[in-house]
Amino acid sequence: MRADWEIERKFVVNYLPEGLLETRNPVSVRQGYIAAEGERHVRIRDEGGKYSMTIKQGFGLKRMDTRIMLSAEQFNELWPLTQHMRVEKKRYRIDFFGHRLVLDVFTGHLAPLVLVEVEFDSEVHSRQFLPPDFAELEVTHRREYQNVNLARMGLPDSLAMANAY
Amino acid sequence: MRADWEIERKFVVNYLPEGLLETRNPVSVRQGYIAAEGERHVRIRDEGGKYSMTIKQGFGLKRMDTRIMLSAEQFNELWPLTQHMRVEKKRYRIDFFGHRLVLDVFTGHLAPLVLVEVEFDSEVHSRQFLPPDFAELEVTHRREYQNVNLARMGLPDSLAMANAY
Numbered sequence: 001m002r003a004d005w006e007i008e009r010k011f012v013v014n015y016l017p018e019g020l021l022e023t024r025n026p027v028s029v030r031q032g033y034i035a036a037e038g039e040r041h042v043r044i045r046d047e048g049g050k051y052s053m054t055i056k057q058g059f060g061l062k063r064m065d066t067r068i069m070l071s072a073e074q075f076n077e078l079w080p081l082t083q084h085m086r087v088e089k090k091r092y093r094i095d096f097f098g099h100r101l102v103l104d105v106f107t108g109h110l111a112p113l114v115l116v117e118v119e120f121d122s123e124v125h126s127r128q129f130l131p132p133d134f135a136e137l138e139v140t141h142r143r144e145y146q147n148v149n150l151a152r153m154g155l156p157d158s159l160a161m162a163n164a165y
Numbered sequence: 166m167r168a169d170w171e172i173e174r175k176f177v178v179n180y181l182p183e184g185l186l187e188t189r190n191p192v193s194v195r196q197g198y199i200a201a202e203g204e205r206h207v208r209i210r211d212e213g214g215k216y217s218m219t220i221k222q223g224f225g226l227k228r229m230d231t232r233i234m235l236s237a238e239q240f241n242e243l244w245p246l247t248q249h250m251r252v253e254k255k256r257y258r259i260d261f262f263g264h265r266l267v268l269d270v271f272t273g274h275l276a277p278l279v280l281v282e283v284e285f286d287s288e289v290h291s292r293q294f295l296p297p298d299f300a301e302l303e304v305t306h307r308r309e310y311q312n313v314n315l316a317r318m319g320l321p322d323s324l325a326m327a328n329a330y
Contacts, residue, residue, distance in 0.1 A: 034200075034205065034207060034220055035199075035200035035202070035203070035205045035206075035207050035220075037200070037202035037203030037204075037205070038200070038202030038203065039202075040199065040200045040202070041200075042199060042200050042207050055199055055200075055243070055246055066242070066243070066245075066246060068239050068242045068243065070239075074233050074235075077231070077233045078220070078231070078233065080231075081220055081231060
């Protein structure tokens, strides 16, 4: 089991610096929610052929996750239950001045959204982090940018408006 | 996968006829809920060493369930998440005039509750069923007798009152 408090900040990527993604291979991620009401979310994920189930509790900077690995068969049996609550994205892992960035390029109904997440080992370190200038808008505490809400509600209005100008 | 509509009626057992359980071996069942808000319930169960996860939708006579088997390791990793949302019972399977009764003798905080469930292959057959006289009170449509609510809320008030007299 992996049951951890995760300390994470999340930003909208407003432009992709030239060359940032070209030399890297993304992993295709598809994930869906089996249960998404209330405080607990039950998510299954296929990350390049690695299958897992994560029970997510909490929201914002600090969260408690419990993850187990699934077999392909188990995943395929549960996947139909996630209909209408799915997210697909290309995931890039990028080293950035001592931090590991996780950059998600959303596909399907969530294109052209790009989000970047940074994980920290303490709240102090999370506060000290200076985001890169391609990721100015922080959305750590904005529920509409949680994957579960992106899956259910689609692109946030604020982003759709920004794209219109 | 097993994804079926289940047609089931449920009754409170108000007395146990002599000899009904004596010659039968029950299976020890412990089950708990990982997510229990809204329309979907995610339940894991240990039924005599067989581990499973069931996603339950709907309520009452007709329900849609999807079940996958779990390994002992997967079950043990998820079990801590069900704290405060658990049910333990001894389960007896009894043939009764062409029907298979599932009789649950609850233990722990739900003793002395005893429920019996009968599954049918059609709604017509479910209506024709004449319950045995030890199971007069039907609770098919009473939410307080759903296992998920027994797990969360304990014994229904109506039953607690009946036991007081």
